Each structure stands twice: as structure tokens, then as C-alpha cells.
Amino acid sequence: MQSTFDKKNQHIYLDHSATTPVDSRVVEAMLPCFSDIYGNPSSLHYAGRAAREAVEQARAAIAEILNARESEIYFVSGGTEADNLAIQGVAFQNRQKGDHIITTQVEHPAVLNTCRFLEKQGFSVTYLNVDQYGQVDPDAVKQAIRKETILISIIHANNEVGTINPLKEIGKIAREAGVYFHTDAVQSFGKIPLDMQSLPVDMLSVSGHKIYGPKGIGILYVRRGVDYRALAYGGSQERKRRPGTENVPAIVGLGAAARLMHREMSQHREKVGALRDEFQSRLTARFPGVKINGHPQQRLYNILNVSFPAIDNETLLLRLDMAGIAVSTGSACSSGSIEPSHVLRAMGIPARQAKSSIRFSFGKDNTPREVERVVEVLASILSGGS
Secondary structure, X not given: OOOOOOOOOOOXXXXXXXXXXXXXXXXXXXXXHHOOOOOOOOOOOHXXXXXXXXXXXHHHHHHHHHOOXXXXXXXXXXXXXXXXXXXXXXXXXXXXXXXXXXXXXXXXXXXXXXXHHHHXXXXXXXXXXXXXXXXXXXXXXXXHOOOOEEEEEOOOEOOOOOEEOOHHHHHHHHHHHOOEEEEEOOOOEOOEOOOOOOOOOOEEEEEHHHXXXXXXXXXXXXXXXXXXXXXXXXXXXXXXXXXXOOOHHHHXXXXXXXXXXXXXXXXXXXXXXXXXXXXXXXXXXXXXXXXXXXXXXXXXXXXXXXXXXOOOHHHHHHHHHHOOEEOEOOOHXXXXXXXXXXXXXXXXXXXXXXXXXXXXXXXXXXXXXXXXXXXXXXXXXXXXXX
């Protein structure tokens, strides 16, 4: 795959937490679904059977990676739909048992805005505080549980700072209390091994475009026995939980991307982690005033959230973009907001520091040469150069 460093235009892509380029091997796997395997998976004839087989092969691959049953894997349009289906589905189906939900202040907007919607429907939501690194305390989760609590939803790895939450401890607490536990694993899937036989999680959200797969496809893992309802109504696709004709090319692409990420996970972690660490070392040595946001150890290997003193993050982002360097000020789903990052503010970071933060998220095709160039461009910008 060609490097993200374009020698002609000097483009450097460091926003892989927002989305990733589709791997050429994934594209190759998808292509037959636009021409040869074009049937409707619900059709009983040969064309439908071929499409159904392609869908089920992808489902089987993802189930194997998660060490889950194939019947526990549901294809949806992405992480946002998965979060909505999990949270709303459990909430409305179990309302007679209780109306209380627990989450954190550092969730992805797909979780936070779903919870805010449910509050308008009469549900009660507890938004837990996190520590200075963005991590939630399992004891705080335990103390927040009430007799009417029906769901806990806590992100696995934060999309802005990369901090990893202790899912096993939280899941154990939820299981002992008889409360369903959902996690948004959009950023962690493909980077951290996830074994649903040992991980006490009832529902888990995944998105294809974060793992070098296509956009518009994801999965919701639902442990057998979880009582939840569909949000849409139509045909019998996805066991009536997510009706509508399946997006066969995207499903096949997700399956291919998941296989590749799982197979190459260790080498990605070693290579990308080394690049991220080298970049952090260069930044802290070159710019003594920078602040690294997030947990120093318990974090994803590809994310580095940095606050630069005396410059607004939007200004810095635009200057970097003019130099052909793509970065982010936080979640792509929160772009356009003039407010400081809700994640950084929840971590107790002052507003001024939060408004000077940039997220650099590395991918498998970034290079040491790109790291050197980004540091030099930053030096030029921060010194007042062009």
C-alpha cells in the first residue's frame, strides 16, 4: 500500500482515529460484490444464495475474532447506529424493570446524545466523572448502581485521548448487579484483543472505517439472552433486529478488514506504537511547554493528544493543513463546535489548555520521515514562521 506521504504534495495523514483509507486488499475482496455477487441475500435463487454466503462468511470471521457466536453478530451501518441500537434497545425494552442508565462524561457523542434523548423520554442518566487521565473508576460505577439501573454504557478506549477503561472490572460489577453492560469499542477493535468469552460485556459496538474497511458498515455484538428491541421495522433481515437489504459489498469489506487487522495486530502495534512514541519524544524535547493529554501507559498505541501553549488548536490545525498535514482537534463527530473538548474538560484540563489541543492519530503506513517533517512544520508554525 502506498505511503500516506505524498512526495509531490507532501501530504501526511495523521487522522486515522477519524477514519482510515480502505486497504487495497479490502477493495479487492469487495469488488466481486458489485458485479458477480450482486444478488439480494434474502432471495432463494442462486444469486441470492451466493450473496447470503458472502454475508455469512464475513459474520463468521468477525465472530471468530471476537470468540463469539455467529448469532451474536448483527450488521449495522456503523458505530453510531450500534450505540443507538444497544442503548435505546435495552432502555425501551426493559423500562418496566427500571429507568436508570450509567455512562461517563467522556463518551462519544453517539452515546452522550442518545442518553440525552432518553432523558427527554423520562429516563434517568448518571454521567460519571473521570480522573485526570480520562479513566473511570470501577468503584464509582458500583456506587452509582441503583435498584432501577438497567444499563451501563462505558467506552472502551477514548477516541480523543486514547485512554483505555478497565472493562473487565466494570463488567464484573455489572454482572454481579444484574445490569446490562455495553461498550463502544470503535477505537479499540483491531488494536486490542477482545475475547467475548472472557470479557463480561453484553453489547459491543464496532465500525468498519476505523480498521481500513469501508464507511457505512459496522456491527453490534449482542450476547445471547440480552433483552432488547429493534429501532426500525421492516423485513426479517438480521433476525428482525436490523431490517433492510444487507449492504453486501460493505459487509464483505468489513469482514476482510477485520481479518487483516486481527492477523497483523501485533506488527501494527509495534510499528505504529514506535512512531507515536518517537513523535512524543521529539515533541517534548523540542517544545518544553507542551502537555500530553491522556493516560501515560493505559492508552491506545496510535493516539497522541497534545496541548500546545499560546496557540489556538483551530489555528494550528489550519496551519498544519496548509502544510499538507491532516490532524484533528478531537472527535470528527464534534467538528464545528466552538466549545473546548468535552473529554478534556471532564478530565479537569483548563479551558485554555483544552482549546490548544491537537489529536495526532497514526496509521500503519505512516513513516519516520513523516514524523520528522511534522515536527519541523510545527517548529516553524510555533516560532511564527510560514
